[in-house]
Amino acid sequence: MLKDSQVMAVLPAKDIDRAREFYRDKLGLEPSQTIEGDNLIYQCGNGTAFLLYQTDNAGTAKNTQMGWGVTDVEKEVEELRGRGVVFEDYDMPGLKTENGIATMEGMGQGAWFLDSEGNILNISSMPV
Template sequence: MAHLKDKVSSAIIAVGDIERARKFYSETLGLELEEDGMGGVLVYKTGSTRLLVYPSDFAGTNKANAVVFDCGGDIEGIVESLRGKGVTFEHYPDMGLDFENGIHSSGDFKMVWFKDPDGNILHLNSA
C-alpha cells in the first residue's frame, strides 16, 4: 500500500508577475532554476526539495509563511548577502524576541522573515 508519508513534497508560491519573480528567486535569492515549465511555472532546486513558483491572481494573499529555509549556522551570512541585494527584513516586536540586524532570536535559535515582490512571506531559521 502506498503512503503519502513516503512521497516527495514541494513548496509552492503564487506570484503576480512571473518575470519579476524569476529575477527575485534566481538573482536576489540565488536559487538554481531547475525547470522553466508550462504555464510559466518555475521550479527551483533548494537543498533536497523543490520550490515551485507559479503565476496566480491570488499572489501575495497568504499572510503566513509560504516557505521556510533551514539555514543552520549560515543564517547570519545569508542575511548579510540578502541585505546586500536589497532585501529588507520584517520585524515582529509582538513576538517578544530579541531583534538585531534583521534577525529575531531566542537563545541560540535565530529566525528571519522577509517578503518577495508579491508579499509572500519567506522564513529563514537556524534549525
C-alpha cells in the same frame, strides 16, 4: 504513505517575470524547469523544490509560506542584504527581531522577508 515522499512548496506570483528576476538576482536561484511557460520549478538542497506559478492571488497570505534551514542565520542575512533583500521587523509576544533576526527559545534564530510578490519567506537555524 506520504511520510517517505518528497514535499514541494507552491508559491503564487502575480508577475512571473518579476518573480523570476527576484529569485535570480536577490536569492541566486535559477529555475530547473519551466512548465507551460509560466510555471517555474526551483530545486534546493536535499531533493527539495518549490513551484512558482502565476496567479492574481499572490501576496494575500499573512503567514510564512516557505523557509530554508541554514547553518548560520546571521551570515545568510548579511549576504542577502548585500543582494538587496529587506528583512521584516517584528515586535509581538513571543517574537521580537533585532536587526531583522529573532532568537527563539529552544528553536534557534529566524529571519523573515518578502519576495517580489508579497510572499513571506523565512530562513532559520531550526530544521524545516
